[in-house]
Amino acid sequence: MSRSLPTEINAPAILIVGKTGAGKSTLGNYLLNIPGEENPFFDVSDSFVTTKLSKFAFLEINDKPYNVIDTPGIFDTNDINDATTKEIVRTMVHCSSGIKAILFVFEAKRLTKEQKDVIDGIVTLFGKKSLQYMIAVFSNCNAKRTEDTDQFKMSWNEEIRAFVNSIGSRWAISPNSDIFPSDHPVHQSHINKLRDIIDKIDGVLTNDILDEIRKEREDAVRSAKEAEERRQIEYEMLKKIAEEVAERLACLEKKAEDDEKEIKDIRHMMADSINLLKSKGCFWLGTRIMLASGRIIQMSELQVGDKVLSNIRNGIAEFSEVYLIAHIGKLEHKAKFAKIRFTKPDGSKDLSIAFAKNLQPGKTKILILDNKNKLTPVLVDDVTNEWHDRYISFYTRDGTVIADGVLCSCYDHCPPSQMIMDLAFLPIRWWTLIVPSTHRDENLHPYVQFLETLYLSFVHFKKWVEQFTVQILSDQIRKV
Template sequence: MNIITSYFRKNQEVKEEPKPSNEEQSSQFNINVPVILLIGKTGAGKSTLGNHLLKFSGERSIFETSGSFSSCTSQSNSAVYKIRDKTYIIIDTPGIFDTNRPNEDVLDEISRTVQKCAYGIRAILFVFEAKRLTDEQKNVIDGISTFFGEEAFLYMVSVFSNCKKLSTENSEEFKKSWNVEVRMFVNRMGYRWAISPNPDIFPPGTHIHAKCLENLENTINSLDGVYTNELLEKTRKVQEDRARIAREENERRQKEYDEIKITEGKAKAEAEYMKRKNEDDERARIANEKQFNELKNFLMNKINDLERKKGGGCFWLETRVKLESGRVIRMSELQVGDRVLSNIKNGFEEFSEVYLIAHVGKFDHEEKFTKVGFTKPNGFKGHLQLTTTHYVFNENLSIMFAKDLQPGKTRILVSDGNNKLVPVIVDDITIEWNDEYISFYTRAGTVIAEGVLSSCYDDCPPSQSLMDLIFLPVRWWTVFKPSTHREKRLHPYVQFLETTYFYFFNFMARF
C-alpha cells in the first residue's frame, strides 16, 4: 500500500465535503466568537485567573502557571469559555511588554493575538497585584491603547490578584487601601473592577472563591456588545477571505478528483489530488505569511507613531525661565516648589509656584517642535520652542496653538525687560526636532518662557479659564501633599484628563 492510497483510505476516499484543516477551523472559529483577553505583566496571575474561570486547577489546568516571575506563557493560549448561554474564547496572553523578551518575538505574539481577536473583544481583563501600579503594568496599558485604541478601555476590567484575606472578604475595606494612582486607574476603566481569589487562601469550591468569580462574570455580562475597530475588522475580513478560498479549493480538488477517477482511474486521481493540495497549501502558507508580515508592519508603524506622540510634552527642555530670586535657569533645572515668572501686570512681575511636573525626559527619538521666531522690543532676536499643540497667548490674551501662529500677522506678548508685556509680530515659524521636553504647571497656569507669555496647557480645549478649573483638584491636593512626580511617564491625573478629553472629543465628532 503506497502513501497516497493510505492517505485516502484513512480519510475515507476523500469525502464529498472534506473537513477543513486545523488552521482553517481555527480561523473560522475565531472570526465567529468574541474573545476575552487576559493581560498583565509576567507573574501577575493571568493564567491562574484563566484556569479559575474555566473551572480547572492543578494538573488539569488549561493555562500553565508559574510560582516565579518568569513567564510560563510564551505564546497566547486560548480555550472555549462560557458564561451562562454565551460562548467566548478566553485568551491568556504572555507578558508581551516584558523587557526580557526580544522585540521581534513580542511583535510576533502581538500580531497573533490581534488575529485571534478578529471577531471582536468582549472584555479585557487587566490583572495586577493588589499593591501599586508599576511601570511594567503601565506599559501594558500603553500597549492596549496603541494596538486597540483608547475606546478599548470601555471594555476593560481591573482585576486585583494576590489580595489578602480581609480585602477579599470585604470590598469596602479593600477600596480604602487604594492610593490615588490606583483609584484614578480604576476610574479610567469606568470603575469596573473585581478580585481574582487567591487559591492559597480561598481554594476552588469555597464560597468566597465562587463569589469573586461570579462578580467578575457579572461585570463581563454588563458590558455592551463587543469592541472592534478598523484593525480588527480588516483582520477579520482577511480571515474570512482565507476561509472562503480554502473551501473553494477543497471543492475544486474534490471535483477534479471525481472526474479524473472516472476517466483515468483512482491512482491517477489520488496523485493529482495530492499535487493540487500541496500547491494550494503552499499558496495559503505564502498568503498567510504575507498577511502576518503586513500586520506586523502595521503594528510597528503604530508603535513608532505612539513614540513620536508620547513626547507631546510642552516646552523644549532647554527653554529659559526666570525665578523669583532673579536667577534665569533652564527648564531642565526646574523643581516642584520653584516660583517662576508667570505674568507681568501693571508694571509688576508676578511669580507663581510650580506645583506639578507632568512629565520630563529624553526620548530615543526626536519630537516635532514649533520654533517661534520674533524680534524683542530691544531689537534682539528671540526664539521659543514648544510642541505644536501647546498654547501661547496672543495680544488679545487669547490662547493659540503654536502651530497656528502666523508669521507677519500674529502678535504675541513679550517682556520688554522693564516690567511690561509688549505685543510683537511673529517673524517666522520653523519646525525643529528635539528629543528633550518638559511639561509643568504653575498655580497661575501661565509662565513667561524665553520672554513670551505662554500657557502651561497643551492639546486641550482652547480655554485658559476652563483648564484652570479642570486642574483645580490637583492644585488643591498638592497644597497639602506636594507632588514628587518627575518621570518620563505622564502624571496619572493628567493622563486621566487626556483620556476623558479623548472620549468627549470622539463623542462630539459623531454629531
C-alpha cells in the first residue's frame, strides 16, 4: 500500500541505490503499486541522463510505515562536489529514524566498477554493517531468467555469487514491465517477494550520524511545540491580567453610582482613554527617531528593546525602552496622517508627519526639540494631510517618544489622558519585564486587542444606560 504523502519523521527508510539508468526509479514505482506507464511517482530517466536530486514517498508493508527514497545519481560517482554533498545530507535527514533496507539495483550481467563504487560509497557512509541490510535487485532480466529463478541463479558468475553471499543471500528481481505487465502474476510474485524480504529484515540500520540527525529533528519539533505552548501561556496570562483590570474598573464604576458627577467624569475619562486605543496611535514607518547610541533611524527599523529619545527634562535627554510593538505592516487602504508645519524659535521652518488629531493652525502648541537640547512650545503654522499605507504602533515605558523632533504620546493623545493610558497598560509593562515581547505582526497584540474589545463593550453598555435613562425621564414627563 502506498500514499503520495510527505515522509514521516519516525518511519524507517527504504533506500534505493544503484548506477544511473539501472532501474531504481522503476523499482520504486513498482513498490508503490504504480505501473511504469501510468503517471509514475518517481521520474524514470534513461542511462544518458543523470539526476542529482533524491525523491521521497510513503509506503506501508504489512501495516508498517516506511519512507521510500529514490537516490538517482548521488552514490554513483567518485566526483563528490558541494551539490552532491548537500543532496546526500538531505537524503540522510529522511533516514534519521534508521534504514530498514538498502535496495541495490543493477543489471543482470556483471558487477561493473561503477556499480562497485556505489557499494563502496554506501559502506563508507553507513559502515560495513550496512551490508546486513542490503538486498541485491536484478533489473533488465529477460523472460526466461525472470520466470526460472533457479536457472538464473545458476548463471551467476563468481563475482556476483560472492557479492550476494556477502549480503546474506538476499536478492530479488525487478521484472521488465514490457514483458510482464504490472497485473501479470509473474510481475506481482517478484514484487511481493521483495516486500517480504524487506519485512523480514531484523531491526533497522543506524549509526552515530543518523542518531544525531534524528535527535536534531526531534529537538526541532519539540522546540516548536514548546514555543507554541509558551505563546499560549503568555496569552492566557495576559488575558487573565486584563480581565482582572476590567473587574477593577467595573468595581470602581459601581462604587461611584451614588455620585452622578463622579460617574460622569469617570466615564468621560474611560471613553477618552479607550478612544485612544481605538485609533491605535499609529506612526508612519518613515518617521525618524533617535536611539540612545545617538543614531537616527526610521521607525521601520525599530525593534523591541531599543531605547529611544522620549523626553528632555532640565536639558537632559531621557531614553525609554520600547517594550511592545502592538502591530506593524501595510494597510489594505491608505490612512490619513497629518503633515504639521511649524516655525522653530530660531525662525527656521520644519515639518513632522504623525497620526494626530484636533490640531488648529495658529492655536495649537506642540513641544519641539530645539538647538539647545530643550523642548520648546511652538504654534502650529499649518496642517495638511498625507496618505500612507505603512504604519507602526509601539509603546515605550515612559509612554512618550520624540518623533521628527516633536514630543509625541505613544497613545496618540497628550495629557491629561496620558496617565489613564499608562494605568491601562500597566499589566503589560510589568509582564514584559519578565517575558520580553516577540510580537511583530500586522495583527494587533492580544492584550491591546482585549482592551479594544473592552472598549466596544463599554460603548454598548453606555448607549444602553443612556437609552434607559431617556426612557425613564420620558415616562416621568408623561405622568406629570
